[in-house]
Amino acid sequence: xxxxxxxxxxxxxxxxxxxxxxxxxxxxxxxxxxxxxxxxxxxxxxxxxxxxxxxxxxxxxxxxxxxxxxxxxxxxxxxxxxxxxxxxxxxxxxxxxxxxxxxxxxxxxxxxxxxxxxxxxxxxxxxxxxxxxxxxxxxxxxxxxxxxxxxxxxxxxxxxxxxxxxxxxxxxxxxxxxxxxxxxxxxxxxxxxxxxxxxxxxxxxxxxxxxxxxxxxxxxxxxxxxxxxxxxxxxxxxxxxxxxxxxxxxxxxxxxxxxxxxxxxxxxxxxxxx
Amino acid sequence: xxxxxxxxxxxxxxxxxxxxxxxxxxxxxxxxxxxxxxxxxxxxxxxxxxxxxxxxxxxxxxxxxxx
Numbered sequence: 001x002x003x004x005x006x007x008x009x010x011x012x013x014x015x016x017x018x019x020x021x022x023x024x025x026x027x028x029x030x031x032x033x034x035x036x037x038x039x040x041x042x043x044x045x046x047x048x049x050x051x052x053x054x055x056x057x058x059x060x061x062x063x064x065x066x067x068x069x070x071x072x073x074x075x076x077x078x079x080x081x082x083x084x085x086x087x088x089x090x091x092x093x094x095x096x097x098x099x100x101x102x103x104x105x106x107x108x109x110x111x112x113x114x115x116x117x118x119x120x121x122x123x124x125x126x127x128x129x130x131x132x133x134x135x136x137x138x139x140x141x142x143x144x145x146x147x148x149x150x151x152x153x154x155x156x157x158x159x160x161x162x163x164x165x166x167x168x169x170x171x172x173x174x175x176x177x178x179x180x181x182x183x184x185x186x187x188x189x190x191x192x193x194x195x196x197x198x199x200x201x202x203x204x205x206x207x208x209x210x211x212x213x214x215x216x217x218x219x220x221x222x223x224x225x226x227x228x229x230x231x232x233x234x235x236x237x238x239x240x241x242x243x244x245x246x247x248x249x250x251x252x253x254x255x256x257x258x259x260x261x262x263x264x265x266x267x268x269x270x271x272x273x274x
Numbered sequence: 275x276x277x278x279x280x281x282x283x284x285x286x287x288x289x290x291x292x293x294x295x296x297x298x299x300x301x302x303x304x305x306x307x308x309x310x311x312x313x314x315x316x317x318x319x320x321x322x323x324x325x326x327x328x329x330x331x332x333x334x335x336x337x338x339x340x341x
Contacts, residue, residue: 033341043339058340061280061333062307064300073339074306089340099310103335106315107308175341224341 033224214247
């Protein structure tokens with residue numbers, strides 16, 4: 001799929017091209033999940049290779065019982081080294097999502113940056129935008145910095161921005177599907193309308209998908225399965241890092257105009273031997 | 275007394291057990307966790323002060339891998 005936008009008069013400064021989320025600057029535009037890895041060693045190696053500074057975590061019941069010496073994710077990914085983005089994966093109502101993130105805030109010493117996702121269907125993992133909007137309102141009022149996962153509906157994305165979310169994260173395709181960017185046109189409209197960062201979250205399958213997302217003008221990409229589900233997750237994490245950087249630079253550089261054909265070859269038309 | 279912890283009933287001897295004492299009993303000392311008692315978050319700095327009573331419902335959570 002050759003969907004790339006021609007960018008003219010881009011005002012963003014290439015020399016200091018940080019991603020700003022809720023007032024904090026990040027040098028990496030790749031955000032990664034920490035699920036589905038073989039073990040914590042692989043998790044850590046993949047995240048190092050990805051260069052990600054923001055990592056998502058889930059909030060779950062602690063095992064009670066024979067787990068005293070069991071290693072924890074936090075030992076492999078110290079919160080001092082990474083920005084944790086606790087999520088609400090598995091929540092199907094606004095109430096559950098809000099409750100989960102309040103626990104996360106307590107767990108992480110008052111940490112405010114969170115990823116809100118409210119699902120509507122366990123089979124497809126489609127987001128429930130009505131519950132998402134309700135939860136976003138409560139969380140923003142409660143002082144959270146909300147990065148919100150949603151459908152690729154530009155109207156909903158704008159509403160979430162107006163509620164006060166600090167980033168809007170439309171899906172490229174469904175969670176864990178690896179189907180890539182199914183509606184680049186909607187994403188383009190969302191990006192054009194937004195005054196907050198737009199990150200593609202979910203659906204990225206390959207490095208090419210990630211590069212296309214960035215060429216569309218996305219401010220970042222969040223992924224988990226595309227890396228963890230690769231045959232070699234650590235190598236794929238490196239590929240994603242390069243794809244995000246290449247896509248970003250391609251966007252900033254401004255691609256050439258597309259023409260069906262061109263009568264202007266790259267080599268001189270004069271000085272030909274005869 | 276009986277306390278429902280993460281969906282399982284646990285039996286404890288005696289009364290006047292604080293959340294801190296429970297954390298010790300469950301071998302969770304030093305683990306990063308958050309605790310909800312009967313639907314209300316108990317801030318970590320109140321673990322010493324908050325007493326458990328028969329029939330309390332606790333959720334004890336931590337951070338795990340997720341996307």
